[in-house]
Amino acid sequence: MNQETGHAVTYQYDAEDKVLAAVDCIIFGFDEEDLKILLIKRGFEPEKGKWSLVGGFLKKEETMEDAATRILELYTGLDNIYMEQVATFSEVDRDPVERTISTAYYALINIREHSKNLIKQFSAQWFSVSNAPHLIFDHDRMVQHALQRLRNRSATEPIGFDLLPQKFTMRQLQKLYEAIWDAPFDKRNFINKINSLNIIDKLDEKDMTTSRKGSYLYQFNAEKYEKREGKFLI
Amino acid sequence: MNQETGHAVTYQYDAEDKVLAAVDCIIFGFDEEDLKILLIKRGFEPEKGKWSLVGGFLKKEETMEDAATRILELYTGLDNIYMEQVATFSEVDRDPVERTISTAYYALINIREHSKNLIKQFSAQWFSVSNAPHLIFDHDRMVQHALQRLRNRSATEPIGFDLLPQKFTMRQLQKLYEAIWDAPFDKRNFINKINSLNIIDKLDEKDMTTSRKGSYLYQFNAEKYEKREGKFLI
DNA sequence: GTCCATAGTGTCGTTTTTACACAAAAGATA
DNA sequence: TATCTTTTGTGTAAAAACGACACTATGGAC
Numbered sequence: 001m002n003q004e005t006g007h008a009v010t011y012q013y014d015a016e017d018k019v020l021a022a023v024d025c026i027i028f029g030f031d032e033e034d035l036k037i038l039l040i041k042r043g044f045e046p047e048k049g050k051w052s053l054v055g056g057f058l059k060k061e062e063t064m065e066d067a068a069t070r071i072l073e074l075y076t077g078l079d080n081i082y083m084e085q086v087a088t089f090s091e092v093d094r095d096p097v098e099r100t101i102s103t104a105y106y107a108l109i110n111i112r113e114h115s116k117n118l119i120k121q122f123s124a125q126w127f128s129v130s131n132a133p134h135l136i137f138d139h140d141r142m143v144q145h146a147l148q149r150l151r152n153r154s155a156t157e158p159i160g161f162d163l164l165p166q167k168f169t170m171r172q173l174q175k176l177y178e179a180i181w182d183a184p185f186d187k188r189n190f191i192n193k194i195n196s197l198n199i200i201d202k203l204d205e206k207d208m209t210t211s212r213k214g215s216y217l218y219q220f221n222a223e224k225y226e227k228r229e230g231k232f233l234i
Numbered sequence: 235m236n237q238e239t240g241h242a243v244t245y246q247y248d249a250e251d252k253v254l255a256a257v258d259c260i261i262f263g264f265d266e267e268d269l270k271i272l273l274i275k276r277g278f279e280p281e282k283g284k285w286s287l288v289g290g291f292l293k294k295e296e297t298m299e300d301a302a303t304r305i306l307e308l309y310t311g312l313d314n315i316y317m318e319q320v321a322t323f324s325e326v327d328r329d330p331v332e333r334t335i336s337t338a339y340y341a342l343i344n345i346r347e348h349s350k351n352l353i354k355q356f357s358a359q360w361f362s363v364s365n366a367p368h369l370i371f372d373h374d375r376m377v378q379h380a381l382q383r384l385r386n387r388s389a390t391e392p393i394g395f396d397l398l399p400q401k402f403t404m405r406q407l408q409k410l411y412e413a414i415w416d417a418p419f420d421k422r423n424f425i426n427k428i429n430s431l432n433i434i435d436k437l438d439e440k441d442m443t444t445s446r447k448g449s450y451l452y453q454f455n456a457e458k459y460e461k462r463e464g465k466f467l468i
Numbered sequence: 469g470t471c472c473a474t475a476g477t478g479t480c481g482t483t484t485t486t487a488c489a490c491a492a493a494a495g496a497t498a
Numbered sequence: 499t500a501t502c503t504t505t506t507g508t509g510t511a512a513a514a515a516c517g518a519c520a521c522t523a524t525g526g527a528c
Contacts, residue, residue, distance in 0.1 A: 018252035019296050021324075021335055060251050060333060064324040088322045088337050090255075090298040099294060101255055103322050150387075171475080186475070189517065211474040213524040405506080422508070423486065445505040447493040 022102040023067040024055035024139065026086070026146040027076065029111030030163040031040075032172060034128040035179040036111065037143060038075070039135065041123040045135040046096055053143070054124070055102065068105040075122060077115030082162040083107045086146045089138050099139065102138075106146035108162035130182070154180055155234050158199060158225055167217040169207050171196070177234060197233060199225040256329075256336040257301040258289035258373065260320070260380040261310065263345030266406060268362040269413040270345065271377060273307070273369065275357040280330055287377070288358070289336065289415040302339040309356060311349030316396040317341045318387065320380045323372050336372075340380035342396035364416070380407040388414055389468045392433060392459055403441050404428070411468060429431040431467060433459040 027038040039051045054075045058067045064085065073079050085103040094100065111126065118124070127133065129147060134140060160176050161168075167231050174190045194200065201221045206214035262271040271284045288309045292301045298319065307313050320338040328334065345360065349406050352358070361367065363381060368374060394410050395402075408424045428434065435455045440448035 017254070017291055019255050019292065019294075020251070021253050021255065024254070057251055058253065058324070060253075060336070063326060064322060085321055085489085088298060088318055090292070090337075092295060092297060101292070101298070103324075169475090170455060186517070186519085187475090188519085191476080192478090192514095211524085212526045213475050215475055403506095420487075421506095422488085426509090427485095427505080445493085446495045447504085447506050449506055 020095075020098055020100040021058040021064070022100050023058060023064055024053040024054055024102050024142055025051060025068055025071055025073060025075075025083075026053060026104060026105050026106040026143055027072070028106060028108050028129075028146075028150065028163060029114075029126060030176050030179060031111055031126070032175060033179070034130070035176075036126040036128055037123055037132060037165075038114075038119075038126055039132065040075070040141075041125070042136065043123065044139055050136045051127075051133045052136045053104075053139045054122075064103050067105070072107050075118055075124065076109060077118050078109060078113065081107045081109055082159055084149065086149050088140065089142065091138060094138050101109055102142075104142040106150060108150075108159060110163065110165055112165065156232055158220060158233060161220040167203060167205065167207075169210075169215040169217060171210070171215055173218070193234065197228065197230070199228060248376060248447070250432045254329075254332055255292040255297055255298070255336040256289055256334050257292060257305060258287040258336050258338050258376055259302055259305055259309075259317075260287060260338060260340040260377055261306070262342050262363075262380075262384065262397060263348075263360060264410050264413060265345055265360070266409060267281075267413070268364070269397075269410075270360040270362055271366060272348075272353075272358055272360055273366065274309070275359070276370065277357065284370045286370045287338075287373045288356075292337075298337050298339075301340070306341050309352055309358065310343060311352050312343055312347060315341045315343055316393055318383065320376065320383050320432060323376060325372060328372050336376075338376040338380060340384060342384075342393060344397065344399055346399065385414055390466055392454060395454040401437060401439065401441075401453055403444075403449040403451060405444070405449060407452070427468065431462065433462060 008183055029038065031035045038054065040054055042048050042050050042052050047122055050155045054071055056067060056074070058064060062070070065083070068083055068085075069079065069081075072081050072083065083105050088101055088103040090101040092099065094102070129143070132143070134234070135143065150159075154177070160173070164172055170191055173194065174185055174187065177190070178184055199221055200218045201224075203217045203219055205217045207217055208214040239298055263270045263272065274288055276282050276284050276286050288305055290301060290305045290308070292298060296304070298393070299317070300320075302317055303313065303315075306317065316350065317339050322337045323336055324335040326333065328336070334460050363377070366377070369377065384393075394407070394414070397410055398406055404425055407428065408419055408421065411416055411424070433455055434452045435458075437451045437453055439451045441451055442448040
């Protein structure tokens with residue numbers, strides 16, 4: 001088998017061609033108004049003081065999913081986070097110091113639940129997606145890619161609920177989708193649509209924090225979701 | 235900055251954690267009836283004699299897109315192929331010999347145009363997607379993932395044309411979409427839908443190979459596609 | 469008791485989707 | 499040369515989904 005046949009070189013590999021594999025996480029949160037991402041201020045060179053996604057290197061004994069899970073827990077204190085691989089970025093000079101390829105994951109968390117201590121410890125900060133600072137390396141591209149993926153996925157899968165408290169109002173749900181899509185929805189059409197999906201339960205409780213009248217709380221019902229026929233959500 | 239802070243370890247990286255980065259390509263073709271993928275029979279251990287995707291290793295001086303382009307040209311003789319990254323696979327033991335992560339790309343080619351010499355040289359063979367042999371490592375998962383991506387993408391982008399000759403009949407186009415979706419479409423509804431998109435031109439020529447009456451040939455019109463408003467195709 | 473801000477609700481016209489059947493062409497064949 | 503056969507090509511009507519749109523209900527604040 002000659003050198004030219006691709007996989008044939010598997011066991012004649014050149015150790016020179018080994019690379020560092022990194023994982024960078026786009027952590028999305030929702031504060032009842034805007035879609036946000038969690039960024040950290042780099043405390044070391046290069047690009048010290050610049051804003052960056054949270055990330056880390058893949059270790060020998062873990063998968064990328066493991067690494068992403070580890071990094072997410074490190075920076076938020078949370079495990080069991082919804083997470084999806086976005087893409088791998090491999091520009092030769094993307095990291096100026098060492099040849100590194102990075103696989104981006106986006107994650108959805110309930111913004112009220114993560115550890116405030118860790119936020120402080122890492123000089124982390126939430127930014128509105130539409131108003132975030134420029135990021136180092138190719139992280140801006142990663143965010144855009146993740147956002148697009150989030151839009152597509154949230155149209156067919158019930159992942160938006162991961163960004164909300166377990167009990168939420170219709171108003172919150174609508175604002176969430178408006179934030180994700182950066183577009184307004186008609187209130188009645190939205191509610192009719194959601195109700196027709198038959199995947200959330202209306203509770204007897206009301207949230208009294210945003211109006212005198214109060215608004216009913218709802219809850220995602222995973223069983224109903226699994227049994228349902230249609231494919232799309234929004 | 236301590237070891238725990240993710241990116242902080244960038245320049246204290248452990249060379250032990252470097253990995254081999256591979257690229258594997260799911261090459262799709264369409265033979266007027268079935269959606270096919272190009273596979274090669276491995277000529278070396280491990281898994282010698284088993285069927286495999288075409289692939290190769292990422293080199294220090296190239297991006298993953300470069301590597302995929304190189305591999306595609308190596309096995310098909312074609313450049314300028316439509317190609318999209320699917321995902322990166324990183325199970326620790328996916329390659330039994332060396333820690334390797336692999337990024338899958340799918341590619342769409344006109345099945346009549348690639349090099350028959352290369353097919354012979356690499357013991358390559360076309361298989362219907364629905365009837366392909368089991369593949370080595372995690373290549374079956376890669377194919378499923380690629381197929382799903384192809385379905386999603388072909389619903390919003392005019393990429394199906396890359397699988398057809400430049401001039402094609404409505405019948406071929408319909409069969410292509412039926413093959414991609416593994417579902418039948420109504421002939422009249424399909425044609426009405428395609429015509430309403432206003433992105434292909436009807437030519438004066440007919441293809442006489444499949445019927446006595448002959449059927450008109452059509453051609454994708456990129457300018458019309460760029461100017462059009464709607465978002466979805468199918 | 470009035471004010472005020474937010475919650476909650478239904479209809480109708482338009483557009484899109486789906487289901488469905490027959491005539492035309494032209495070479496093959498008798 | 500008539501007819502058989504196979505494939506192409508075409509339209510309509512009913513159903514479903516979508517989009518636009520405005521008023522009443524609630525209940526605490528004042």
